[in-house]
Structure formats: C-alpha cells, structure tokens
Amino acid sequence: xxxxxxxxxxxxxxxxxxxxxxxxxxxxxxxxxxxxxxxxxxxxxxxxxxxxxxxxxxxxxxxxxxxxxxxxxxxxxxxxxxxxxxxxxxxxxxxxxxxxxxxxxxxxxxxxxxxxxxxxxxxxxxxxxxxxxxxxxxxxxxxxxxxxxxxxxxxxxxxxxxxxxxxxxxxxxxxxxxxxxxxxxxxxxxxxxxxxxxxxxxxxxxxxxxxxxxxxxxxxxxxxxxxxxxxxxxxxxxxxxxxxxxxxxxxxxxxxxxxxxxxxxxxxxxxxxxxxxxxxxxxxxxxxxxxxxxxxxxxxxxxxxxxxxxxxxxxxxxxxxxxxxxxxxxxxxxxxxxxxxxxxxxxxxxxxxxxxxxxxxxxxxxxxxxxxxxxxxxxxxxxxxxxxxxxxxxxxxxxxxxxxxxxxxxxxxxxxxxxxxxxxxxxxxxxxxxxxxxxxxxxxxxxxxxxxxxxxxxxxxxxxxxxxxxxxxxxxxxxxxxxxxxxxxxxxxxxxxxxxxxxxxxxxxxxxxxxxxxxxxxxxxxxxxxxxxxx
Amino acid sequence: xxxxxxxxxxxxxxxxxxxxxxxxxxxxxxxxxxxxxxxxxxxxxxxxxxxxxxxxxxxxxxxxxxxxxxxxxxxxxxxxxxxxxxxxxxxxxxxxxxxxxxxxxxxxxxxxxxxxxxxxxxxxxxxxxxxxxxxxxxxxxxxxxxxxxxxxxxxxxxxxxxxxxxxxxxxxxxxxxxxxxxxxxxxxxxxxxxxxxxxxxxxxxxxxxxxxxxxxxxxxxxxxxxxxxxxx
Numbered sequence: 001x002x003x004x005x006x007x008x009x010x011x012x013x014x015x016x017x018x019x020x021x022x023x024x025x026x027x028x029x030x031x032x033x034x035x036x037x038x039x040x041x042x043x044x045x046x047x048x049x050x051x052x053x054x055x056x057x058x059x060x061x062x063x064x065x066x067x068x069x070x071x072x073x074x075x076x077x078x079x080x081x082x083x084x085x086x087x088x089x090x091x092x093x094x095x096x097x098x099x100x101x102x103x104x105x106x107x108x109x110x111x112x113x114x115x116x117x118x119x120x121x122x123x124x125x126x127x128x129x130x131x132x133x134x135x136x137x138x139x140x141x142x143x144x145x146x147x148x149x150x151x152x153x154x155x156x157x158x159x160x161x162x163x164x165x166x167x168x169x170x171x172x173x174x175x176x177x178x179x180x181x182x183x184x185x186x187x188x189x190x191x192x193x194x195x196x197x198x199x200x201x202x203x204x205x206x207x208x209x210x211x212x213x214x215x216x217x218x219x220x221x222x223x224x225x226x227x228x229x230x231x232x233x234x235x236x237x238x239x240x241x242x243x244x245x246x247x248x249x250x251x252x253x254x255x256x257x258x259x260x261x262x263x264x265x266x267x268x269x270x271x272x273x274x275x276x277x278x279x280x281x282x283x284x285x286x287x288x289x290x291x292x293x294x295x296x297x298x299x300x301x302x303x304x305x306x307x308x309x310x311x312x313x314x315x316x317x318x319x320x321x322x323x324x325x326x327x328x329x330x331x332x333x334x335x336x337x338x339x340x341x342x343x344x345x346x347x348x349x350x351x352x353x354x355x356x357x358x359x360x361x362x363x364x365x366x367x368x369x370x371x372x373x374x375x376x377x378x379x380x381x382x383x384x385x386x387x388x389x390x391x392x393x394x395x396x397x398x399x400x401x402x403x404x405x406x407x408x409x410x411x412x413x414x415x416x417x418x419x420x421x422x423x424x425x426x427x428x429x430x431x432x433x434x435x436x437x438x439x440x441x442x443x444x445x446x447x448x449x450x451x452x453x454x455x456x457x458x459x460x461x462x463x464x465x466x467x468x469x470x471x472x473x474x475x476x477x478x479x480x481x482x483x484x485x486x487x488x489x490x491x492x493x494x495x496x497x498x499x500x501x502x503x504x505x506x507x508x509x510x511x512x513x514x515x516x517x518x519x520x521x522x523x524x525x526x527x528x529x530x531x532x533x534x535x
Numbered sequence: 536x537x538x539x540x541x542x543x544x545x546x547x548x549x550x551x552x553x554x555x556x557x558x559x560x561x562x563x564x565x566x567x568x569x570x571x572x573x574x575x576x577x578x579x580x581x582x583x584x585x586x587x588x589x590x591x592x593x594x595x596x597x598x599x600x601x602x603x604x605x606x607x608x609x610x611x612x613x614x615x616x617x618x619x620x621x622x623x624x625x626x627x628x629x630x631x632x633x634x635x636x637x638x639x640x641x642x643x644x645x646x647x648x649x650x651x652x653x654x655x656x657x658x659x660x661x662x663x664x665x666x667x668x669x670x671x672x673x674x675x676x677x678x679x680x681x682x683x684x685x686x687x688x689x690x691x692x693x694x695x696x697x698x699x700x701x702x703x704x705x706x707x708x709x710x711x712x713x714x715x716x717x718x719x720x721x722x723x724x725x726x727x728x729x730x731x732x733x734x735x736x737x738x739x740x741x742x743x744x745x746x747x748x749x750x751x752x753x754x755x756x757x758x759x760x761x762x763x764x765x766x767x
Contacts, residue, residue: 006541007541007542008541008542008543009541009542009543009545011543012724013544013559014629014688016561016562016564016565016628016629016688017544017559017561017688019562019564019565020544020559020560020561020562020563020564020565020674021542021543021544023562023563023564023669023674024542024543024544024562024672025542027669028542151564151568152564155564155567155568159665162659162660162662162665163662165659165660166658166659166660166662169658169659170657170658170662172658173657173658212669216564227724227727228727228728228729229728229732230720230721230724230728230732230733230736232717232720233717233720233721233736234736234739236713236714236717237717237736237739237740238739239713240711240713240714240717240739240740240742240743241739241740241741241742244742244743245742322709325709325711326709328709329709
C-alpha cells in the first residue's frame with residue numbers, strides 16, 4: 001500500500017459523497033470489474049444448471065445466495081487498481097481458491113443478510129479478519145457510514161431489478177403494436193427456456209450493477225480509513241517534510257560554500273595589500289590590479305568549493321523562496337491588531353462629509369424642516385396619488401390597447417341598418433304623415449258619410465303602415481295586394497292569422513268590384529289587426 | 536500503469552477574477568433517495584386529495600386530476616425556484632439544484648430540467664437518467680444537460696471546536712497555506728485519530744516543531760490552535 005500512488009484525491013468526505021466517489025471509481029475500471037463479476041457468475045450458473053436445470057428458480061436462488069463470494073474478486077482487483085497496481089498474481093487457481101474459501105461459511109450462512117455487506121466485505125477480503133476480530137473491526141469502522149452502507153444496499157437491489165425490467169419495457173416500446181407480447185412470459189417462473197432467459201436477464205442486471213455496488217462500498221471503507229488514519233494529512237505532511245529537508249540540506253550547502261569563498265577572498269586581499277602599502281602613489285593602479293587579481297583569482301578561490309557551486313544556486317532559489325515567504329508573513333501582508341471591544345463584522349463605512357455645502361444649505365434646511373413638520377400624512381397622500389396614477393395609466397393603456405386591437409379588425413362592423421320601408425304601395429301613401437292623426441274618428445266619419453271607399457282604404461293603408469314601419473315586413477312598392485298578403489302570411493310570428501287575408505279580400509272587392517263591405521266586419525278586422533300589430 | 540487524473544467529485548468554476556469556486560456534485564444514490572422522499576410526500580398529498588375529492592363527486596375527481604397533474608409536473612419547479620433549489624427530499628439529503636456556474640436556478644432552466652423527466656424516465660424508473668448520470672463526469676441526467684443545471688451538496692459548516700486545554704503557540708517557521716490547513720485539520724480531527732497515529736503524523740513535521748513524539752504533537756496542536764485564532 002503506497003499512499004503516494006493512491007488514485008483518489010484524499011479528503012474526508014461525507015458518507016454520501018463517498019458513495020459518489022465509489023460510482024466514479026467503478027466507472028474508471030468498469031470493464032475489468034464487470035468481467036471479474038460476470039464470468040465467475042456465469043460459470044457458477046452453468047454449474048448450478050447441471051443439477052438444477054429443471055427448476056430455474058432454484059438455480060437463480062443459488063446464484064443469488066453466492067453473491068458475497070462473487071463480490072470478492074472484483075473488490076480485490078479494485079483495491080489494487082486504486083493504488084495504481086496491476087492485479088496480476090490474482091488469477092491462479094491457488095490464490096482464487098484461497099480468496100473464495102476464506103471465512104466462506106460465515107459469509108454464506110449467518111452473514112448473508114448483512115445490509116452493510118459491501119462495506120464490511122473489505123474487512124474480510126482486504127484485512128483478512130474473521131470471527132471476533134472482524135466484528136470488532138467492523139464496529140470500529142461502522143459509526144458514521146453504516147447508515148449510508150445500508151441505504152446503498154437497498155438502492156442497488158432495486159437497480160438490479162430495474163435492469164431486466166427496463167430492457168423488457170424498452171423492447172416492448174420499440175416493438176410497438178406490431179408484436180403482441182404475452183405479459184405472462186416474463187412473470188412465469190417455470191416456463192423452460194423463457195425462465196432461463198429471464199434468469200440471464202437478472203444475472204445481467206446483477207453484473208451491471210455489481211461494480212457500482214462494490215465500488216461504493218469500498219469507497220465508503222476508504223473514506224472511513226482516510227478519516228480515522230488521516231491519509232490526507234499523511235500525504236500532505238510527507239510532502240512538506242520532503243520539501244523542508246530539501247531546503248535544509250540546500251541551505252547548509254549554500255552556507256558552507258559562501259564561507260569558503262569568503263575566506264579565499266580575504267586571503268587574496270591580504271596578498272595584494274602588501275605591495276600597496278610600500279607605494280602610496282600607485283594606489284589607483286594597485287587597486288586596479290587588486291581588482292583584476294580578485295577577478296582572476298576568485299574562480300581559483302572557489303575551486304575547493306566547486307562541488308557546491310550548483311547547490312549554491314539551488315539554495316539561492318530556495319533561500320529566496322524562504323525569504324519571500326517570510327516577508328509574506330510580516331506586515332503589511334499580515335496585519336495583526338488588537339481589538340478590545342465588540343464591533344460589527346461589516347462596520348458601516350463612515351459617510352464622507354461633502355466638501356462644500358455652499359449654495360445647498362437651503363436643501364439641508366428644507367430636509368430639516370420636513371423632519372420637524374412630521375409630514376407622514378403627506379407622504380401617504382403622495383403614495384395614494386402615485387397608486388392612482390398607476391391605475392389610471394393602466395386603464396389608459398388598456399383602452400389604447402383595445403382600440404389598437406380593434407383597428408386591426410378590418411373595416412369596422414356596422415349593424416345592418418333597417419331598410420326603410422316603402423312610402424307608397426300600389427300607389428297608396430302609407431307613411432304616418434299621410435294618415436290622419438285620429439284614425440278612429442276619420443274612419444267613423446267616412447262610414448257615417450257613406451264613403452265606404454275612403455273608410456276601408458284608410459283601414460287598409462293604416463294596417464299596411466303598421467306592417468311596414470312597426471313590424472318591418474319587407475313589402476315593396478311594386479307588390480300587388482295578393483303579394484302583400486302572401487308576404488304577411490309567410491311571417492307567422494305576426495299572429496295575424498287570416499285576418500289580413502280577410503281584410504285584403506274585403507278591400508279587393510270594394511276597390512275592383514265595387515261591392516260595399518260590411519261595416520262591422522271591417523271595423524272588427526281593423527280593431528283586431530291594430531291590436532295584434534301594435535308594437 | 537500510467538499515472539492519470541485523480542478521482543474526485545468536486546466541480547470547479549473559475550470567475551473572470553481568477554477566483555475558484557468549488558462544490559461537490561451529487562451522485563445517483565443520494566439523488567435516488569431524495570427522489571423517494573419527494574415521491575413519498577407527493578403520494579401522501581395525493582391520498583389526502585383523493586379522499587377529500589371522493590366526497591365531492593364528479594367535480595372532485597376533476598379537481599383531483601388537475602391537482603395531480605400540476606403536482607406531478609411542477610412540484611420540483613416550485614421548490615427549486617422558490618426554495619433555493621431544494622425540494623423537501625433534496626433538503627433532507629443536503630442537496631441543491633444550481634446552474635452549472637453555481638448561480639441559483641431560474642424558472643426556465645428548472646422547467647426544462649423537470650419537463651425532461653419524461654425522457655429520463657424511459658423506459659422505466661429513470662433508467663435513462665441513471666445511465667446519463669453514470670456517463671457524465673458531473674452526474675447530470677438528460678434534463679440537467681439540457682437545462683445546464685447541476686445537483687450539488689449543500690455543505691454544512693464544520694464546527695470549530697478544540698480542546699481548550701491546548702495552549703496556543705506561534706509557529707517558529709513560516710508555513711505554507713497547505714501546511715497551515717493540514718495542521719488545523721489535525722487539531723480539529725484529533726478526536727477521531729488514534730494517539731499513536733497522531734504522533735506518527737507529527738513526527739513528519741519535526742522540521743516545523745523542532746521536536747518529535749508527544750512533545751512534537753503537542754506543539755503542533757498548539758500551532759493549530761494559534762492558527763485558528765487562539766491567542767494568549
């Protein structure tokens with residue numbers, strides 16, 4: 001187990017997040033994990049079928065019962081993958097047998113119903129614990145993530161069922177209505193080949209889900225160990241230790257080199273100082289010589305420390321980094337101040353005084369005056385006015401909108417105007433102006449005077465007037481008397497019955513045959529018709 | 536084996552100012568559980584409405600149908616937009632729906648995300664959505680991909696409780712940010728890590744503490760308390 005090779009960003013995560021990491025882990029190494037589960041499972045199913053071919057349900061139950069054993073190999077492989085190792089050396093008969101035989105009975109008998117199986121499996125397979133030691137270890141690991149492990153099992157059981165169900169439903173959906181599928185086919189337990197097919201579907205579901213189930217359980221286990229053993233801190237501190245020890249050796253080497261170089265320089269300076277003391281006139285030239293000499297000699301002086309020349313440079317960089325870090329730790333980068341009283345976290349910044357209020361005093365005065373006047377009511381009034389204005393605006397907008405919409409309705413709709421009835425029918429004036437004010441009196445007078453023609457024509461004209469102007473019967477000026485009668489007959493809702501026909505007959509006889517009408521009959525018809533036609 | 540990217544569930548969004556925001560994307564198992572919680576609540580409401588509408592007759596069953604329609608399609612939308620991206624189920628599991636850039640989700644995205652549940656549901660019980668979640672690196676179902684949304688964990692703030700017995704100690708050497716975080720972490724988590732393991736870890740930092748064993752560990756914890764703001 002080499003933590004540096006861990007293929008996981010080490011961090012203490014919540015148990016739910018650990019489950020997500022498990023999904024990502026299963027995804028990365030999905031194919032080998034899937035095969036490592038599926039091939040042994042198929043083999044086992046085949047073996048079970050040798051004995052139980054006639055009862056597929058029992059064969060399936062047997063396979064399902066052995067799931068804790070089938071889970072072991074993929075888990076072992078995953079534990080190698082996560083530390084960036086190849087799981088070679090696992091695939092020989094001896095180690096496989098050892099893997100499956102270890103604590104087999106307990107796993108298959110009293111621990112088969114363990115809801116936290118995927119989580120506790122790591123203790124069995126990877127830590128090789130059994131019996132009391134295993135129980136103790138599980139109890140130590142379980143707090144905090146046992147709940148998530150149980151939920152995981154519950155969810156994954158349902159996902160295993162979901163796989164065959166959704167395959168069947170997808171097939172049905174894609175087949176459409178062309179194929180009639182007998183729903184009993186998938187439900188019947190003992191239907192020969194179909195039962196084996198449905199078993200294979202279940203097996204497929206189990207194998208597709210198993211890598212995720214194992215990955216999640218293993219990830220929970222890893223997360224718990226990262227938490228308990230602080231793997232993340234170990235990686236971090238190890239890195240820091242490595243860096244710091246590098247820096248230390250670098251600095252020491254650098255310091256040594258520096259010291260040696262210095263002593264060499266001093267020795268050189270002493271040598272060159274001797275002739276300089278004898279002649280003070282040649283100071284300048286000597287200084288020049290000393291400088292040249294130093295320049296020539298310094299590489300020679302450095303020869304004893306040649307080995308550490310490069311480390312000096314490296315140490316210089318490290319030293320600079322160190323100095324930068326030190327500077328970053330001191331003000332003004334780190335400001336430490338002592339505050340001895342409570343204060344608001346985000347203290348309101350003080351409003352800067354306006355530079356000059358000249359010319360604006362009246363505004364301040366006004367504000368002060370308004371404060372004093374207690375003008376709450378005014379503001380309320382303004383508010384009401386504003387709301388009213390808003391309401392008015394909305395109303396106007398609505399009206400404008402309505403108008404606008406109307407404008408687009410094409411030519412404006414005009415209700416059909418009542419067609420003005422004819423003023424004259426068969427050469428007789430029938431308008432209201434042409435008739436006397438008091439009809440009854442006029443008719444009675446005409447009868448008294450024996451002018452039958454006038455009396456009946458008055459009656460006939462008045463009735464026509466009522467028909468045309470009050471009841472809007474579409475009579476035309478060119479209609480004959482019989483056509484008028486027919487038009488009136490077609491308007492049954494007028495309730496004139498045969499009275500207008502009678503009147504027409506009366507009038508025709510009088511007008512064309514000069515037969516005097518019966519006065520009573522004429523008056524009765526007139527009365528009744530007027531009553532019926534009155535609006 | 537060639538070294539590859541480390542497995543991590545965190546999603547990073549960088550602002551134009553160069554600031555990284557980091558959130559953990561939520562995967563299938565907690566989301567399935569959150570959905571089940573929501574489903575439970577909805578069923579409860581359906582039952583109550585169903586019983587009440589049975590008393591009203593034909594009008595009642597019409598109202599029942601309308602209400603179930605609205606509840607089935609807009610229950611998540613309502614909660615996601617108006618309750619900070621959390622339906623009751625998501626709240627129970629500590630999840631949140633956000634846009635892919637971690638901004639709060641709006642009406643449009645939420646409606647798209649939830650209308651596409653029909654696609655995710657195909658052919659049964661969100662099988663397509665689950666496959667999509669497994670395939671995308673950030674656990675997005677089809678609806679999430681269409682709406683550009685993400686389900687993340689609402690991180691609870693860790694309580695900063697330390698043993699008051701520990702005397703704060705100023706570090707004698709400058710520390711990097713990672714080192715400071717690590718030392719603070721060790722101080723805070725000292726309750727769950729065994730004593731011997733803690734000493735082992737402290738020994739790695741001998742260059743910082745200048746001592747090893749228990750003394751080193753105690754100095755390290757002192758530095759941790761100092762870094763957390765404990766001063767004398």
